[in-house]
Amino acid sequence: MDHVKKIQITLCTCLLGVVFCFAQKKSQGDVFFFQYEYQKAVNAYEKQLSEGVLTKQQFLNLADAYFKTNNFEKALETYTQLYEQDSVLDNHHYNKMLQSLSKTPDSDKKEGLLASVSSSFPKELMENMKFNDQLLQNGGDENQLDYEIFNLNGNSPQTDFAPSFYNDKLLFSSGRQVNKKLRYEPGNEGYFNIYESEIQQTGQGGAVQPFQALRETDYHEATPSYSPGLNSVFYVLSNTENGELSFDPNGKNALAIAKQTIDGSYQLLLKDLSTSFYYPFYDDASGKLYFSADFEDGYGGTDIYFVYTNHGQVMSAPINLGPRINSSGNEVAPYIFENSFYFASDVFYGLGGMDIYKSNIEGEGFGIPINLGDPINSEFDDFGMVIRNDGDGLLGYFASNRSGGKGKDDIYGFKVDEKPGLKTITFKGLVVNQANGSQIVPNAEVSLWNMNGELLAKTTSDEEGQYRLEIPYESELVLDASKKRYSRYIKKFDQDELDALQNNTFDVPVSFYDDLVEEREGQKVVKMDDFYFETSSTKVTDNIKTELDKVVAFVEAFPSAQLRIETYTDSRGGSSTNFKLTQGRSDNIKKYLVENGVPATNILYTIGYGEDKILNNCTNGVFCLEALHRKNQRTLVVVLNDNVLFD
Structure with a gap:
């Protein structure tokens, strides 16, 4: 990747967003920076710095220009100065600072720097990082599939990227100049156009020719995505008016999203003169149109959003996919295959540059994005994966600027037996x-x-x-x-x-413990409804078992509980007989509890109190109604260690 185009992704900022600076008190460095001439911006800002003082925003621009030109040590130094001043850094620039650190000899200091800035990151980002770090440390490569990766014959010395399936053909974007009079200066190549190539049985592409189904324009047309259900191509293009580039009040030309039905109508779907849209992907199953954009409410740089559509017609405002997918970096190139969501991100914990991730779709949410690892990902930019079934295996394509290619970004094909991404x-x-x-x-x-x-x-x-x-x-x-x-x-x-x-x-x-116990007679007991033994009987009836099952559930929930079973009767009958009767009842209660799973060691005591603890005036010789006598016929299962159970 050449020094002018050191970007997170080909489309993300450098080549598709055209900015004309109508200078009003702007420095020469500002002009070069907003025209994406980053090395010239570095030279101008450094000259300005030696002659005076840069504003904080210009100093941040200088840090970004260092980053774009691969001067990571200088970028880190500049970002760090801004960070120490508690200045203008946001999460996206924290991401760049951490990326810069990982590419310098001081990369071992990354953990300390991360600890100091991580409080500003969403918890999902930190969970994603921890998961991917553990996967790498625990030998994630052992789970890696056996890929057959090949460089496409149709790649050019210019930029080739954004592959997309189109029936038996492959659509892609390229900066090669074919019948184009205009050139795009920052990339030193032609404006992007969309091309097609037959997919051969080997997965290689055939002869390359311009894709003729789109409206003709002299400016950018890129990142096609074909919807079989709508027989339409979604793509991005430069904002124009009467055939000429149109600009916002700051002199920016952004990118819009259009839909072209094959041999049918054309629609401009999403347009904002100040915001560029990237990498549209239409999901036939849900009717959602996914894309990337750098809105102010994002989590970092470029985030992935979707809109609801009615057969491709936009029916909602953009909805951010949230912090499980979007990070402090740039996220682009969404793609769905068999309930898995693939996308690219330059989040700081990746292998380097842009990496491709896979996240399981969970209803309306997503699982943790998992780095696909080597050999799909590399220390360079890898992005824009598409994949489909092919015979007994799978065929896919992605773009990369890894060494050994034919141009700036090349398209690579791959064959693999199973779906990429760790299960x-x-x-x-x-x-x-x-x-x-x-x-x-x-x-x-x-x-x-x-x-x-x-x-x-x-x-x-x-x-x-x-x-x-x-x-x-x-x-x-x-x-x-x-x-x-x-x-x-x-x-x-x-x-x-x-x-x-x-x-x-x-x-x-x-x-909840407090739901299962209550205070009775000055002690904490297992909560049960009142139950009664038959007269002069110690038999545990079915009604009694229903209540004792609550004690079984209580001990199962709190296995450290220590219990005492207390049984009482009324004053009728002889005193010694009542002691024997209540002791037999307590013993049979213990027997039932043990037979139904309560460890005998949890029941420390079984006591029959007979008529010793009468709760009312129904003592010997006193006439009482049956209901009053029944108040004294009771069983309590006391929790002896209630006061220390949760210490």
């Missing part, structure tokens, strides 16, 4: 109160463990009770969830259960 497992859903499934539990810790007892991932449910964990595929896992004063939930999942879980939610039920 992962995603757990997501709500942590809920088991007693009331509609009551969510925030701030619960949820973790995944392998069968060797090694922690794989953990998170905390948010204020809406939502949790999400994603890890490389395992055939067996254990999920563990806990929160103070709540029960601990532990469940093992086998391979069939894990496979069934994909693309589904899993709500984690936990029990």
Whole structure:
């Protein structure tokens, strides 16, 4: 990649956005910078700096110009000075600063710098980084597929990029100059045009010729995406009026998105004189039109958005894909294949420049983007992947400026047996109160463990009770969830259960301790409805079992609980008989509990109090109604260690 075009992606800023600076008190460096003549901008800004002082914005422009011309040490030095002044850096420039650091001899300082700026990043970005870093450290290359990668014969010495399937042909963009009188100065080549090539059985392209189905223009036409369902091509083009470039008040010519039906109508879909749109992709299944743009509400540089459409006609405002996909860097070139979302990003934790990522589509959301790794990605720019089924395997294409190519950016084809991208497992859903499934539990810790007892991932449910964990595929896992004063939930999942879980939610039920106990007679007891033994009987009836099952569930939820079973009767009958009767009832209650899963060691005592603790005036010889006598016939399961259970 030549020094003028050191950019995150071919279209992202340098070659397609044409800016004419109508100078009003602008320096020569500003003029060169906004015309993408970055080396000339460096020279002018450095001269200006030696003669006086640059404004903070000009100093930031200088840092960006260093970055664009691969002078990463100078870029890092300049970004760092601005950062230390608590100046104009935003998340996107933090990304450039971290990228610059990773390309210098001081790359080992990246962790410290990241720690100092990470608080400004969304948590999703840090989760994405941690996942990809762990994948690399844990030998992600071992899961890599066997790719057959080849450079297309039709590549030129100029820029060739943005491949797209068009029936049995390949469409792509190129800066080669064919029947074009105009040249695009910053790239020193022709304005981009769209070309087509037959796809041969080997995957190689045939003869290259201009794609004639689009309206003719002297300016940029690029990044085609063909929709079989609409028989239409979506693409970007320079904003023009009466055949000439049109500019916003600042002298900027941006890019619009158009739709051309093959042998049919043409529509201009998205246009803003001050904002460029890049890499449209229409998803036939959902009717969504995806694209990249650098709106002010983004997470970094260029973000990926979508709009709802009615057969390609825009029906909504742009919707940002959110921080799971978009980062502090630039995201471009969206593409969907078999429920996987592919795109390119220059986020700072990649292999270098632009890398291609894959994210599983989860309803309206996305899984963690996973770097496809070597050999698809390299230390150079790799972007714009498309892929489809081909016989028993898959055929795909992407663009790269890696060494050994024919031009600035080349298109590469690849064949592979399986879909690129590591297979992962995603757990997501709500942590809920088991007693009331509609009551969510925030701030619960949820973790995944392998069968060797090694922690794989953990998170905390948010204020809406939502949790999400994603890890490389395992055939067996254990999920563990806990929160103070709540029960601990532990469940093992086998391979069939894990496979069934994909693309589904899993709500984690936990029990709140205070929902299961109550204060009675000055002590904490397991909450049960009142139940009664038959007269002079110690038999545990079905009605009694229903209540005792609550004790079984309580101990299952809180296995450290230590219990005492207390049984009482009324004053009728002999005192010694009542002691024996209530002791037998307590013993039979323990027997039932143990038979149904309560460890005997959890029940420290079983006591029959007989008629010792009468709660009312119904003592010996006092006439009482049956309802009053019944108040004294009771069983309590006391939690002895209530005061230390959660210490």
